[in-house]
Amino acid sequence: REIFRREVEESELLSGLGSTDLAAGLFFSILDPGDEIIITNPCYLNYTRQIEIIGRLGVNIKRWQTIKNGKFIPDLDELQSLITDKTKLILLVTPGNPDGQVFDERVLDGVVDIASEKGILVAIDVAYRAFHYEDGVPSYLSRPRRENEVWIVTLSKELRVPGWRMGYLVADPSLLRVIETIQQAMTLCPAHPQQLAFVRMLSKDGVIEELQDFLLKKTPKKYQKVASLVCDELSKTPYIQYLRPSGGFYVFFDIRGIMASSKKFVSQLLDEWQVALAPGIDFGMEGWVRLSFAPVVEDQKLLKEGMERIRRFILSKT
Numbered sequence: 001r002e003i004f005r006r007e008v009e010e011s012e013l014l015s016g017l018g019s020t021d022l023a024a025g026l027f028f029s030i031l032d033p034g035d036e037i038i039i040t041n042p043c044y045l046n047y048t049r050q051i052e053i054i055g056r057l058g059v060n061i062k063r064w065q066t067i068k069n070g071k072f073i074p075d076l077d078e079l080q081s082l083i084t085d086k087t088k089l090i091l092l093v094t095p096g097n098p099d100g101q102v103f104d105e106r107v108l109d110g111v112v113d114i115a116s117e118k119g120i121l122v123a124i125d126v127a128y129r130a131f132h133y134e135d136g137v138p139s140y141l142s143r144p145r146r147e148n149e150v151w152i153v154t155l156s157k158e159l160r161v162p163g164w165r166m167g168y169l170v171a172d173p174s175l176l177r178v179i180e181t182i183q184q185a186m187t188l189c190p191a192h193p194q195q196l197a198f199v200r201m202l203s204k205d206g207v208i209e210e211l212q213d214f215l216l217k218k219t220p221k222k223y224q225k226v227a228s229l230v231c232d233e234l235s236k237t238p239y240i241q242y243l244r245p246s247g248g249f250y251v252f253f254d255i256r257g258i259m260a261s262s263k264k265f266v267s268q269l270l271d272e273w274q275v276a277l278a279p280g281i282d283f284g285m286e287g288w289v290r291l292s293f294a295p296v297v298e299d300q301k302l303l304k305e306g307m308e309r310i311r312r313f314i315l316s317k318t
């Protein structure tokens with residue numbers, strides 16, 4: 001409310017043991033075997049796994065291809081064609097993991113309009129909401145929640161505390177009561193010491209101004225700079241095509257000019273040059289790999305060293 005300027009009622013909020021816990025509660029509460037869920041392709045890999053486990057492979061996952069010919073082109077007509085009377089949920093992540101792409105207002109609102117007409121929920125994971133580079137934070141982060149929206153929020157990334165396990169949902173109060181019941185059965189509650197630490201932090205004088213500066217100015221500026229550096233380095237690397245990110249801390253690139261298997265690419269790169277990337281196949285896109293620059297944001301020398309090793313690896317394979 002204070003930082004992203006969204007009006008939220010207390011009854012629309014539920015905190016959890018990281019957003020992973022809450023997303024599981026959401027899937028448990030609305031999905032039955034035979035139901036369908038639409039995720040983007042590529043999509044954050046943990047969601048596919050969660051849905052498969054929770055639906056015991058009985059939930060049909062449909063993929064809305066948002067990257068076509070190396071560009072981010074989320075087409076609403078294509079989304080519409082995937083919807084059936086079994087569709088329960090459409091899940092978006094913006095800025096995206098693994099691709100750093102941002103849904104603009106028109107498309108995101110278009111998705112919510114389409115879903116709302118058919119009584120479908122839209123879950124929007126904004127784990128990287130403090131990492132929007134160029135045009136500032138999209139207006140959908142500050143407008144009131146629409147009826148069929150579930151916002152999935154984590155403090156892991158924006159406060160750099162992934163191990164503290166703290167996240168929350170903004171959703172319809174009656175849906176939250178169901179998720180809360182499931183959450184109580186599965187994990188009982190978020191850990192108490194972390195909650196106390198957050199309360200203490202948020203009670204400090206001047207903390208809101210400090211967080212506004214950190215989340216809305218310093219973080220995007222710093223990450224945009226490093227993302228540009230990575231893209232400059234990738235531009236000098238032959239045989240690959242990268243997708244320029246608009247947010248987050250990942251760069252997704254096409255390695256099909258070098259080899260077809262993303263798993264083979266990342267395991268050889270790790271074995272031979274000690275650089276770790278994530279295989280695109282885990283996110284639904286074979287032939288691509290994800291680079292996370294988060295671990296080297298503070299160390300540009302190490303970043304350049306890593307990029308140089310990737311280049312030398314590629315040259316050794318072509």
Ligand SMILES: Cc1ncc(COP(=O)(O)O)c(C=O)c1O
Nearest residue numbers: 018019020044097127154156167
């Ligand atoms: C898109 C996205 N959502 C959620 C998470 C995990 O959030 P949490 O630490 O709150 O469980 C991640 C972690 O990588 C992520 O990339």
